[in-house]
Amino acid sequence: xxxxxxxxxxxxxxxxxxxxxxxxxxxxxxxxxxxxxxxxxxxxxxxxxxxxxxxxxxxxxxxxxxxxxxxxxxxxxxxxxxxxxxxxxxxxxxxxxxxxxxxxxxxxxxxxxxxxxxxxxxxxxxxxxxxxxxxxxxxxxxxxxxxxxxxxxxxxxxxxxxxxxxxxxxxxxxxxxxxxxxxxxxxxxxxxxxxxxxxxxxxxxxxxxxxxxxxxxxxxxxxxxxxxxxxxxxxxxxxxxxxxxxxxxxxxxxxxxxxxxxxxxxxxxxxxxxxxxxxxxxxxxxxxxxxxxxxxxxxxxxxxxxxxxxxxxxxxxxxxxxxxxxxxxxxxxxxxxxxxxxxxxxxxxxxxxxxxxxxxxxxxxxxxxxxxxxxxxxxxxxxxxxxxxxxxxxxxxxxxxxxxxxxxxxxxxxxxxxxxxxxxxxxxxxxxxxxxxxxxxxxxxxxxxxxxxxxxxxxxxxxxxxxxxxxxxxxxxxxxxxxxxxxxxxx
RNA sequence: CGGGGUGUAGCGUAGCCCGGUAUCGCGCUUGGUUUGGGACCAAGAGGUCGUAGGUUCGAAUCCUGCCACCCCGACCA
Numbered sequence: 174x175x176x177x178x179x180x181x182x183x184x185x186x187x188x189x190x191x192x193x194x195x196x197x198x199x200x201x202x203x204x205x206x207x208x209x210x211x212x213x214x215x216x217x218x219x220x221x222x223x224x225x226x227x228x229x230x231x232x233x234x235x236x237x238x239x240x241x242x243x244x245x246x247x248x249x250x251x252x253x254x255x256x257x258x259x260x261x262x263x264x265x266x267x268x269x270x271x272x273x274x275x276x277x278x279x280x281x282x283x284x285x286x287x288x289x290x291x292x293x294x295x296x297x298x299x300x301x302x303x304x305x306x307x308x309x310x311x312x313x314x315x316x317x318x319x320x321x322x323x324x325x326x327x328x329x330x331x332x333x334x335x336x337x338x339x340x341x342x343x344x345x346x347x348x349x350x351x352x353x354x355x356x357x358x359x360x361x362x363x364x365x366x367x368x369x370x371x372x373x374x375x376x377x378x379x380x381x382x383x384x385x386x387x388x389x390x391x392x393x394x395x396x397x398x399x400x401x402x403x404x405x406x407x408x409x410x411x412x413x414x415x416x417x418x419x420x421x422x423x424x425x426x427x428x429x430x431x432x433x434x435x436x437x438x439x440x441x442x443x444x445x446x447x448x449x450x451x452x453x454x455x456x457x458x459x460x461x462x463x464x465x466x467x468x469x470x471x472x473x474x475x476x477x478x479x480x481x482x483x484x485x486x487x488x489x490x491x492x493x494x495x496x497x498x499x500x501x502x503x504x505x506x507x508x509x510x511x512x513x514x515x516x517x518x519x520x521x522x523x524x525x526x527x528x529x530x531x532x533x534x535x536x537x538x539x540x541x542x543x544x545x546x547x548x549x550x551x552x553x554x555x556x557x558x559x560x561x562x563x564x565x566x567x568x569x570x571x572x573x574x575x576x577x578x579x580x581x582x583x584x585x586x587x588x589x590x591x592x593x594x595x596x597x598x599x600x601x602x603x604x605x606x607x608x609x610x611x612x613x614x615x616x617x618x619x620x621x622x623x624x625x626x627x628x629x630x631x632x633x634x635x636x637x638x639x640x641x642x643x644x645x646x647x648x649x650x651x652x653x654x655x656x657x658x659x660x661x662x663x664x
Numbered sequence: 665c666g667g668g669g670u671g672u673a674g675c676g677u678a679g680c681c682c683g684g685u686a687u688c689g690c691g692c693u694u695g696g697u698u699u700g701g702g703a704c705c706a707a708g709a710g711g712u713c714g715u716a717g718g719u720u721c722g723a724a725u726c727c728u729g730c731c732a733c734c735c736c737g738a739c740c741a
Contacts (some may be wrong), residue, residue, distance in 0.1 A: 186735065201733075261740075296741095330665070330739055337740065390741095410741065449741050480700050519701035537700050547700080630737095664741095 206332030206339035216472035257391020335452030343447035356440035382635025394418035406608015464529030480537030616647035
């Protein structure tokens with residue numbers, strides 16, 4: 174039924190890279206760990222952005238833009254934050270190059286050394302809180318809810334297309350509130366936005382939860398996350414939303430006068446999703462023929478491929494296609510008529526499969542004669558024929574069906590890969606043979622978490638929200654525990 | 665940063681062990697026939713063999729250094 178036959182049996186990393194490169198989402202670059210997002214990949218990202226941006230605005234956020242370069246001293250203001258990011262920052266030390274005449278090379282001008290080095294933002298908390306200090310004086314200035322679309326640079330040791338590139342695109346929201354409750358509510362609201370987006374647009378089932386202390390964002394009091402499962406059984410953190418407490422407010426001295434005219438530190442949240450989501454999409458849905466994109470965010474939702482032997486036939490197909498195309502577009506469907514005369518139908522079929530186009534309509538002389546169209550959906554094998562009459566409505570319907578089927582399919586896989594385990598031997602076996610999430614008791618200590626990580630490479634992905642409380646013994650230490658947490662190997 | 669691997673035409677590769685001036689496929693160009701699952705025939709174009717040096721009459725091949733990329737680990741969205 175499903176085309177996902179050997180996707181996980183092959184070399185997974187190779188399969189993943191092939192999908193991205195042959196699917197024309199991205200390319201490698203001469204810069205270590207960076208990537209070029211190609212037009213098709215960028216169109217996909219733009220569709221994702223558009224949906225998220227609308228949701229942010231609906232929930233009262235505004236967009237703004239802050240600088241790429243941050244004075245080094247800013248990073249230093251929040252102790253844990255430095256700790257977390259210092260190891261992976263690109264640093265600007267000079268502002269000029271000069272042409273060395275004698276050696277005929279362009280070199281850094283030693284005369285142009287910056288007094289204070291600048292770092293290329295790995296995240297923007299510090300530069301944003303520097304502004305918030307100026308903007309927030311009174312409770313009337315709160316809440317302040319700002320989102321930024323931009324790029325950040327993290328000099329990761331090991332990179333992987335989309336999942337961990339040294340430069341990536343993302344959105345980062347930064348909010349300030351008068352009360353702790355309100356900031357926490359904001360943090361949770363955004364988590365819901367992320368989960369809704371992942372499940373209903375990307376067809377990617379996620380588990381909402383909170384991170385353990387050791388997996389928490391550097392500088393956060395609490396980190397909420399959505400965790401997804403990939404086809405090779407590894408987990409992917411798909412988005413995070415942090416409750417920052419008053420940490421950044423204190424570090425940057427952001428106080429406001431409350432209604433009683435007393436000075437208080439503001440409460441904060443920050444949250445983000447990145448182009449990593451594209452990687453998650455590829456790994457969660459792709460098969461051996463290429464990408465499989467969910468209709469709601471696919472750059473091309475429907476492609477029409479003409480099949481003809483002569484000009485006369487082509488013209489009659491053109492006529493039909495023009496009508497469908499305008500009807501589809503009127504109905505809000507992103508449709509393409511692939512009438513490229515330099516490639517043949519079989520080529521086009523394969524091409525659009527690689528690119529994950531959800532629905533393909535093929536029309537040839539036989540179809541014209543029978544008043545029907547050959548329809549094939551990317552997420553399932555096989556072809557059907559639809560009558561030309563009422564075609565657009567049926568195609569729209571099919572797109573919705575594909576969207577929900579893709580989600581259900583991924584959810585079934587995910588649910589089958591959550592295994593409750595009560596002893597460490599089984600834990601290791603399940604991890605090795607089956608993969609996926611393991612639901613197990615944990616004694617709540619960082620030491621145990623660390624030991625398990627060292628022994629198995631599995632980390633605690635999250636403590637699910639609304640987790641049922643249940644007495645038990647820690648899988649590793651045997652100490653008492655009152656709830657299960659989710660372990661997995663992760664990207 | 666540690667371990668492994670790979671660099672040969674736009675892409676994928678053979679040749680390397682055992683030294684004699686580079687193979688094949690895809691793509692590209694031109695012409696023709698084709699077009700319901702990556703067409704076929706014919707003719708063509710395209711190369712500082714990653715880079716620097718060494719050995720040699722002669723190096724893609726042997727030796728040394730360097731660089732880049734991929735994979736695995738540590739780190740992370």
